[in-house]
Amino acid sequence: MSTSNEFAQPHRSDPSGVVLITGAGRGIGAATALLAGRRGYRVCVNYRSDEAAAASVVDAVRAEGGVALAVRADVTRTAEVARLFATVDAELGPLTGLVNNAGTLERQSRLEDIDEERLNRIWAANITGPFLCAAQAVRRMSTRHGGQGGAIVNVSSAASRLGSPNEYVDYAAAKGAVDSMTRGLALEVADEGIRVNAVRPGLIHTGIHALGGEPGRVDRVAPNLPMKRGGQPEEVAEAILFLLSPASSYTTGAFLDIAGGR
Numbered sequence: 001m002s003t004s005n006e007f008a009q010p011h012r013s014d015p016s017g018v019v020l021i022t023g024a025g026r027g028i029g030a031a032t033a034l035l036a037g038r039r040g041y042r043v044c045v046n047y048r049s050d051e052a053a054a055a056s057v058v059d060a061v062r063a064e065g066g067v068a069l070a071v072r073a074d075v076t077r078t079a080e081v082a083r084l085f086a087t088v089d090a091e092l093g094p095l096t097g098l099v100n101n102a103g104t105l106e107r108q109s110r111l112e113d114i115d116e117e118r119l120n121r122i123w124a125a126n127i128t129g130p131f132l133c134a135a136q137a138v139r140r141m142s143t144r145h146g147g148q149g150g151a152i153v154n155v156s157s158a159a160s161r162l163g164s165p166n167e168y169v170d171y172a173a174a175k176g177a178v179d180s181m182t183r184g185l186a187l188e189v190a191d192e193g194i195r196v197n198a199v200r201p202g203l204i205h206t207g208i209h210a211l212g213g214e215p216g217r218v219d220r221v222a223p224n225l226p227m228k229r230g231g232q233p234e235e236v237a238e239a240i241l242f243l244l245s246p247a248s249s250y251t252t253g254a255f256l257d258i259a260g261g262r
């Protein structure tokens, strides 16, 4: 039988902690911000370009009585990431959670048609961004640095195991790097109070598919999916909130596939 002591550490953490969600102006990030606000977290809604979208997410959180703040930063830039985290420190208090959600893809294409500039953009947004943000989060949350612990959730993709042939092998490979980082960092900070996990969404109804040149991609593929439908951002948000919360206190280095069986 367990003693209450065994579980003391995770449950002592502030249930209404501070969570920073990158790229939270729309899609999965926006749904996660709304749910986090509803669950009592103080929420930082990071955005890169669409200030109005981020402001409407903040308004929606506040309309339900939550606390939220929009902060502009391109997560691929070290100085902007540093400013983003410093703003959270000053405005919302000690960070307890990071959701590395910002990510991007480009036009569907075969690998031989992908050039160096595109590769650098894809690596920067999908790999460098999560690394820079995770570093800032660890410096704040690790007990090694005097922090109280916390949780990091990386938004990877089913693409990391499917490879995305004829669409975007570069994006899939970048998500493979996110998976490796999830494992490596989880082990690096496992005894420093920080859990690191990833969700791997399948085909979710968001604007990202338009970036690939096929806004209707989810509906086209849906009949071939096990559940015969794409997913909703809110269904991914539920999994992210589970991995952020003390409900997953013994889960680290894990991957949760939110892909309807795909």
Ligand code: NAP
Pocket: 022, 023, 024, 025, 026, 027, 028, 029, 046, 047, 048, 049, 050, 073, 074, 075, 076, 100, 101, 102, 103, 104, 125, 129, 155, 156, 157, 158, 159, 200, 201, 202, 203, 204, 205, 206, 207, 208, 209
């Ligand atoms: P989305 O609607 O296109 O949202 C992506 C968000 O990321 C946008 O708000 C975008 O902001 C932001 N972003 C991109 N680069 C950024 C940067 N350098 N700095 C800060 N923010 C940046 O896409 P989504 O579908 O919600 O995607 C969220 C995450 O889920 C991504 O990591 C994506 O790879 C992953 N995912 C999505 C699916 C799916 O089917 N939708 C499946 C698997 C995984 P801007 O508007 O300023 O560019």
